[in-house]
Amino acid sequence: MFLLDTLRDGLADLDRRGLTRRRRIADTACAAHMTVDGRPIIGFASNDYLGLAAHPALTAALAEGAQRYGAGSGGSHLLGGHSRAHAQLEDDLAALCGGFVDAPRALSFCTGYMANLAVLTALAGRGTTLFSDALNHASLIDGARLARAEVQIYPHGDAEALAAMLDASDASVKVIVTDGVFSMDGDIAPLAALLELAERHGAWLIVDDAHGFGVLGPQGRGVLAQAGLRSPHLVYLCTLGKAAGVAGAAALAHETVIEWLVQRARPYIFTTASPPAVAHAASASLALIASDEGDARRAHLGVLIERTRAMLRASQWLPIDSHTAIQPLIIGDNEATLALAARCDAEGLWVPAIRPPTVPVGTSRVRVSLSAGHTLDDLARLEAALMRIDAAARP
Structure with a gap:
């Protein structure tokens, strides 16, 4: 059949280029120590x-x-x-993370992807120009496309280039959108500079803090709290399936913005709400995140991050200077990246290979994702394995 042959040819092409993705089956709960595909393994793959x-x-x-x-x-x-659980979760989120605006309100979503689609399509449209960081997450890219707005891409983290683009724009509505912590590089957006531009040009600044919420800032309140930013121009998105350990997401902003989303955001209006039990568990997670235990977990994670940074700098490969739980090691070639991930797997370590289109061509990498559940012994085992692999790869 021609249609199936077309798909088979496409799959074969992906395989030839080292771009085939394969699922692994976790037999136990998400944790630093797991059983995956029937084998015990130390996991450096999750966002927990x-x-x-x-x-x-x-x-x-x-x-x-x-x-x-x-x-x-x-x-x-x-x-x-x-449900009452959804309403309570939104109140809890507004109380914990809403300090960046007056009259804060939160709106919960079933996934972070849906939250990003909802916010961008509701706040942008024809006559709007969206200014998007070149390394934004796929959900932000897709939301920008669905918004039917003009989209301009500014170089990653380059506030000066963005300023020139904003100066040249005559759009009636301007929207700047960025990840807070970039998921593949682990770096943080220049949020103070972006907010200054948003206020100068009367633009919205939408910050997707999927990888910063729970981890960064006082009580884990995220990148805006860490930077001490406050403005009615801000719209904050956080994910509850990463550091929070549950599922779902939320948008936080001034109450008027949230009411607009309730009335106009199609991915919110036309989607079945997440199970109330998940929202109930997410509220329990917020309490943990803001507690002394949450502080202790963040402190331990900070120690792991610094230890990992030093470890990766000592390798033959190219680490990215990240001060977050995302610690990438750029290999470049797809096959070499897959080979390194396979060698780590043989050592009982799950360090995933990240390849295009998730990252730009030529920047394939393995990504070490750290968790407060890891121990220093886990890092010592990873370090020893990388040293063995490194030594075997040298001429």
């Missing part, structure tokens, strides 16, 4: 930055939520699916 995904308090809260609210929401938020 605080090690909360299997925390007893969260699993208990999830079970309690299911007993109280059932297994599913039964409908969209506007048609019967908005």
Whole structure:
């Protein structure tokens, strides 16, 4: 059949270029130490930055939520699916992370991808120009495309280039959109400079803090709190399936912005709400994140980050200067990257290979994702394995 042959040819081409992606099956809960494909392994692949995904308090809260609210929401938020658990989660998020605007309000979503689609399509449209960082996440790229706005890409983290683009724009509505922490490089956007530009040009600044929320800033309140920023121009997006260890996401902004999203954001209006039990567990996670235990987990993670930075600098490969839990090691070639990941796997270490189109061509890498669940012994094992692989690869 011609249609199937076309797909088979495409799959074969991906395989030839070292771009085939394969799923692995986790047999145990997400944690630093897991059983994957039937083998014990130390995982450096997940975004469970605080090690909360299997925390007893969260699993208990999830079970309690299911007993109280059932297994599913039964409908969209506007048609019967908005439970007391969702409302409480939004109140908790606004209280914890809403200090960057007056009259803060939060709106919960089933995934971070849906949250980004919703915010961009609701705040931008024809007559709007979206200014997007070159390394923004795929969900922001797709949201910009769906918004039907003009999209201008500014060089990664380059506030001066963005300033020139804004100066040259005559759009009636301008929207600047950026990751807070960039998922493949682990660096942080120049948020103070971006906000100054947003205020100067009367633009929105949308910050997707999927990889900073829970980890950065006082009480894990994220990149805006870490930078001490406050402005009605800000719209903040956080994910609850990474450091928070549960699932879902939220947008936070001035109450007027959130009400506009409720009325106009199609991915919110026409999507079944997430199970209330998940929202109930997410509220329990917020309490943990803001607690002394959360502070202790962030402090331990900071130690792991500095130890890993020193380890990767000593290798033959090219580390990116990241001060976050995302620690990439650029290899360049796809096959060489896959080979390094396979050698790590043989050592009982899951260090995933990241290749195009997730990253630019020629910058394939392995990415070490750290968790507060890791120990110094885990890092010592990773360091020893990389030293052995490094020595074997040298002439």
